[in-house]
Amino acid sequence: MRDITLGQYINGDSVIHRLDPRIRLILTLVYIILLFILKTIPQMLLALALILGAYALVRIPVKMLLKSLKPIIPIVVFTSVLNMFFVNGDVIFSFWKLSVTRQGLYYAVMLSLRVICLLAGSSLLTYTSTPIELTSALELLFMPLTKIGLPVNDLAMMMTIALRFIPTLLEETDKIMAAQKSRGANLDTGTFMERIRALTPILIPLFVSAFRRADELALAMECRCYNGGEGRTRMNALKIRRSDCIAVVVFIGFCSLIVLSGRISL
Amino acid sequence: MSTIKLENAGFVYQKGMPDEKVAVSGVSLTFEEGDFIGIIGHTGSGKSTLIQMLNGLLRPTSGHVYIDGDDIWDDRSKLREKRFKVGLVLQYPEYQLFEETVRKDIAFGPKNLGLSEEEINSRVAEAADFLKIPEKLLDRSPFDLSGGEKRRAAIAGVLAMRPEVLVLDEPTAGLDPRGRREILDVISNYHKAEKKTIILVSHSMDDVARYASKVLVMNAGGVFYYDTVDEVFKHALELRETGLNIPTVTDILLTLKERGMDVDTDIYTPARAAQTVTQYFKEVEAR
Ligand SMILES: Nc1ncnc2c1ncn2[C@@H]1O[C@H](COP(=O)(O)OP(=O)(O)OP(=O)(O)O)[C@@H](O)[C@H]1O
Numbered sequence A: 001m002r003d004i005t006l007g008q009y010i011n012g013d014s015v016i017h018r019l020d021p022r023i024r025l026i027l028t029l030v031y032i033i034l035l036f037i038l039k040t041i042p043q044m045l046l047a048l049a050l051i052l053g054a055y056a057l058v059r060i061p062v063k064m065l066l067k068s069l070k071p072i073i074p075i076v077v078f079t080s081v082l083n084m085f086f087v088n089g090d091v092i093f094s095f096w097k098l099s100v101t102r103q104g105l106y107y108a109v110m111l112s113l114r115v116i117c118l119l120a121g122s123s124l125l126t127y128t129s130t131p132i133e134l135t136s137a138l139e140l141l142f143m144p145l146t147k148i149g150l151p152v153n154d155l156a157m158m159m160t161i162a163l164r165f166i167p168t169l170l171e172e173t174d175k176i177m178a179a180q181k182s183r184g185a186n187l188d189t190g191t192f193m194e195r196i197r198a199l200t201p202i203l204i205p206l207f208v209s210a211f212r213r214a215d216e217l218a219l220a221m222e223c224r225c226y227n228g229g230e231g232r233t234r235m236n237a238l239k240i241r242r243s244d245c246i247a248v249v250v251f252i253g254f255c256s257l258i259v260l261s262g263r264i265s266l
Numbered sequence B: 001m002s003t004i005k006l007e008n009a010g011f012v013y014q015k016g017m018p019d020e021k022v023a024v025s026g027v028s029l030t031f032e033e034g035d036f037i038g039i040i041g042h043t044g045s046g047k048s049t050l051i052q053m054l055n056g057l058l059r060p061t062s063g064h065v066y067i068d069g070d071d072i073w074d075d076r077s078k079l080r081e082k083r084f085k086v087g088l089v090l091q092y093p094e095y096q097l098f099e100e101t102v103r104k105d106i107a108f109g110p111k112n113l114g115l116s117e118e119e120i121n122s123r124v125a126e127a128a129d130f131l132k133i134p135e136k137l138l139d140r141s142p143f144d145l146s147g148g149e150k151r152r153a154a155i156a157g158v159l160a161m162r163p164e165v166l167v168l169d170e171p172t173a174g175l176d177p178r179g180r181r182e183i184l185d186v187i188s189n190y191h192k193a194e195k196k197t198i199i200l201v202s203h204s205m206d207d208v209a210r211y212a213s214k215v216l217v218m219n220a221g222g223v224f225y226y227d228t229v230d231e232v233f234k235h236a237l238e239l240r241e242t243g244l245n246i247p248t249v250t251d252i253l254l255t256l257k258e259r260g261m262d263v264d265t266d267i268y269t270p271a272r273a274a275q276t277v278t279q280y281f282k283e284v285e286a287r
């Protein structure tokens, strides 16, 4: 349960950790857009280098990145193979009824690189931002929408609470599983239906405790006179500093270079 | 009957991650059958981690765990079988309750053992009797019980499996003195009646001194002492220096000695303590 690395914050004090979360969020979006603009493999490799450079700054072991890439490998392989065989173009070699084309191969490599960069980029965001930072960033970025009646404050509070309880619930699931396994619950073998049924002893205590926690939290919030997020101030107010501006300039610079490098090689 | 042997066993949480945490390291010892072993140590000293390795909930990241000579991780298909030998009651076991009635919940373990209907019923009745759960509670929902009753129902659920080794992680945490005494007496009775091995994690030295025959003192993930109760409490002074609790009477005797009364301090039962103190006063009077 605890091996889920995607979306897990890693404590640190790198340049990237110190950025304003809004900047981190926006730069990640810029990077994702960049990935969809790029058309050639060399450019894609540069984009990969860029994100790996960022990982080096944060000092996250490559092993960890690879681990979070693992679940998507089958998808990447599958779509790459499809691309390889089904894109029309100059045939490199063929066997039976299938033929691999140069263009197909090119698309396949592009696609894999794109997916890898996409995951690496978005993981970097969650590795370096606590869920609280992310929701604050989203809240502030979406604040203008309160004008059209969207309850941004409340939505942000709901999201903060939900995110806050993910690790707690995971931990609780771990504990409950341990307890039921100790009583001989068989979670790993059996037919599909048997396995579904084997989940009851885990889900029921989990729901019971989740509802209990929700009750307690609501009570605690009411006791402290919480009445909606309107006008709530922050303990750590977000502020754009000079380092944030420098980061934006440097990052946009790199991105532009990568885009322009495509022009040159053409 | 089962012996559990640990050989250089260690456990690291989040191994290989930047935030990895060594919880237990280099523990080699044997839990002999029929013993009543108390485990004590500071919070975070690795007690819960250690006992979760005993029934294969956690796989040691180094070293081995043997039950009756077999490494429990040698054959994954036999792991569940091993788990039936070592019954584990986790810290705050109330959250394992899930069935509609207490009766059904206690039957969950025995059912997993694949026992017959009759056998299950008799095991449930026996376990409920052992834990003094009245008949009328058995047909209530486990979620409607009081905290202490839930605790007893949860322990009954493990006891009904009749494990060779019963491991309990702070079964009395959060109960009042009477609730604590009741639960500890139940465990002690099970030990005496069935001659099973008991491993009890506790923060209370008094409880350990009262019930256990051997004590394992853990410190920072390693074994600090592992010996009979008498031997371990001979080191009461060292224990106190590392900041661990020691039995109240030993503590009192040590303090008396520091204040200049020449009394025996290797004592951990109130009766013997009273004896030494009276003897001391008699000697003083005689002089
Ligand atoms: N799931 C986990 N992930 C990471 N670290 C953990 C985890 N569980 C325990 N630890 C760490 O391992 C160490 C040993 O924990 P453990 O629960 O075994 O201590 P304990 O002796 O049972 O303490 P207590 O008396 O408070 O129950 C602690 O430092 C703890 O922070």
Ligand SMILES: [Mg+2]
Pocket (backbone or CB within 6 Å): B047, B048, B049, B091, B169
């Ligand atoms: Mg513990």
